[in-house]
Amino acid sequence: MYNKILVALDLQDTPGSEATLQSLNEYITPGMEVELLSVVPDIQMPLVASYLPENIMQEALDAMRAELTQLADTNLPKELDVSIWVTAGKAPKRIIARAKEIDADLILIRAAKHGRMENMMMGSVTAKVVQAAECSVLVTR
Numbered sequence: 001m002y003n004k005i006l007v008a009l010d011l012q013d014t015p016g017s018e019a020t021l022q023s024l025n026e027y028i029t030p031g032m033e034v035e036l037l038s039v040v041p042d043i044q045m046p047l048v049a050s051y052l053p054e055n056i057m058q059e060a061l062d063a064m065r066a067e068l069t070q071l072a073d074t075n076l077p078k079e080l081d082v083s084i085w086v087t088a089g090k091a092p093k094r095i096i097a098r099a100k101e102i103d104a105d106l107i108l109i110r111a112a113k114h115g116r117m118e119n120m121m122m123g124s125v126t127a128k129v130v131q132a133a134e135c136s137v138l139v140t141r
Contacts, residue, residue, distance in 0.1 A: 004033045006104040008095045008129070010112060011038050011067050020110045021075035023140045027106075028080060035083045036068045037098055039091040061086045092128035099135055107137045 007024060009017040024034065040060045043052065053059075064086040072082045087094050099107050111126050130137045 001029060002027060002032060002105040004035070004102060004104050005106045005108055006095070006099045006102060007034060007036050008091070008107060008109040008125075009036060009038050009068065009071070010110065010125075011064055013110070013112065014071075016110045016112070017071055018075055020108060020140050021071060024076070024108055027108075027138075028077065031081075033081045033083070034076070035085055035098070035102055035104070036072055037085045037087070037095060038064045038068055039094045040064060040086070040088045042088045042090070057088055061088065091125045092132065095125075095129050096132050096134075099133060104135050106135060107133055108140065109137060110140050 005024065005027065007020065009020060011017060028034075040057070043057065065084055068084045068086065072084070076082060085098060087098070095107065095109070098104075107129060109126050109129055112124065126139055130139065
């Protein structure tokens with residue numbers, strides 16, 4: 001049914017990430033490609049960035065890559081073709097852009113539970129992905 005699935009994971013929610021990967025198992029077919037993606041927010045203020053070590057972003061991306069690899073190793077079948085992509089930026093834009101880059105058939109993303117004020121102020125990453133994605137989006141809870 002699906003040939004290439006992009007799985008967007010929030011590594012601040014490990015149980016949610018594990019649940020999302022468990023739900024992915026229902027859609028696995030022979031020859032399917034899966035890419036796990038996580039996004040670290042950019043340091044957008046030069047003043048703030050000037051107080052941080054130069055390599056802080058690379059260290060964060062490396063740590064995320066290692067965590068995604070561990071999640072895949074413990075929650076997905078070994079024979080599944082899994083790639084890892086970590087990036088920095090605004091999560092909805094990076095998820096949608098990556099889905100286009102790899103020509104994903106499906107984006108799998110978890111619905112996060114945020115407070116009403118947080119959703120009013122910045123909106124839901126999941127909602128923004130659902131609204132703007134050009135491929136199908138499956139939202140898990």
